[in-house]
Amino acid sequence: MLKYSAILFDVDGTLIDSAPGILHTLEEVFHTMGVDTTNVNLRRYLGPPLRKSFGEHFSDKAKIEEAAERYRASYHEKGSHECAVFPGVPEMLRRLKEAGLVLCTATSKPTRVVTPILEEQGLAEYFDFIGGASMDESRDTKTAVVRYVLAQPMMQGKRVLMVGDRNDDMRGAADCGLDAAGALYGYGSREELEPFHPVILAKDCADLADQILHMAE
Known part of the structure; x- marks a missing residue:
């Protein structure tokens, strides 16, 4: 499993x-x-x-x-x-989806801002739920966004991993009691992420998918 x-x-x-x-x-x-x-x-x-x-x-x-x-x-x-999908992202999401994993976003972008971007970039179809910030201050931190996504029906009883590239992502995961994976190909750095003890540090999307799919209970 x-x-x-x-x-x-x-x-x-x-x-x-x-x-x-x-x-x-x-x-x-x-x-x-x-x-x-x-x-x-x-x-x-x-x-x-x-x-x-x-x-x-x-x-x-x-x-x-x-x-x-x-x-x-x-x-x-x-x-x-003015954006582009990182190399290997569609393949990574497809592999994870085919393995039966529930996929959601937990982004600081407001939901109504990020949804059309994901649609334009051809990624929206992979997600069971697109979770983002609110337009006002009611859900304006990564921790609040993660909690919001975790409260959704499809997330109940799930064993959840948070994937991100910045310390806000790692902190949001820690605040919610989740393991975190660091995307070293993103905007953060190993030095920024390592203090949060992520269970995965991935050099690229293929590496991230490989590590997730090879971690068994």
Whole structure:
């Protein structure tokens, strides 16, 4: 018997290389709101919730909300199309699905934002449930998103693994009592992920699928 019966996937940096669209949109929003990003490493905002990232530059809650709204409007129009599926993702998802695993997403992108992206990239069909953040602050952390997905009917009684590429993914898994797998091909690093003791560190999608499918109870 496989050790896990359900897998939760982060999206940005785990399934989809969405860096170009995210970075272009962040640059646009910061510029229009008067923030000089010359010495800011915007890549560290790949993955974490929007409000968390904007909170580093705006102390006023209304400004943070304005930045988030500007970002989402622009990202919907342009940035969401500036992405590509990581090599091997469809094959990985197909293998896991054929093995009988329940597949869900657990992403900091709002559900209504990530769903059309997954559809456009041909990945939506592999998922039993597309779980994401809410548009407001009610479900705005990775931990809250993971809890939301775990509460879904198809997840009851399942042995669950969380797959992601950033420390937010590892922390969300730990907060919910789940094992985690780290995608080293994403936006994080071994140094960022190892302190959370992931049960898997995968160099690519084929490696990730191999390790999941060879872990038995």
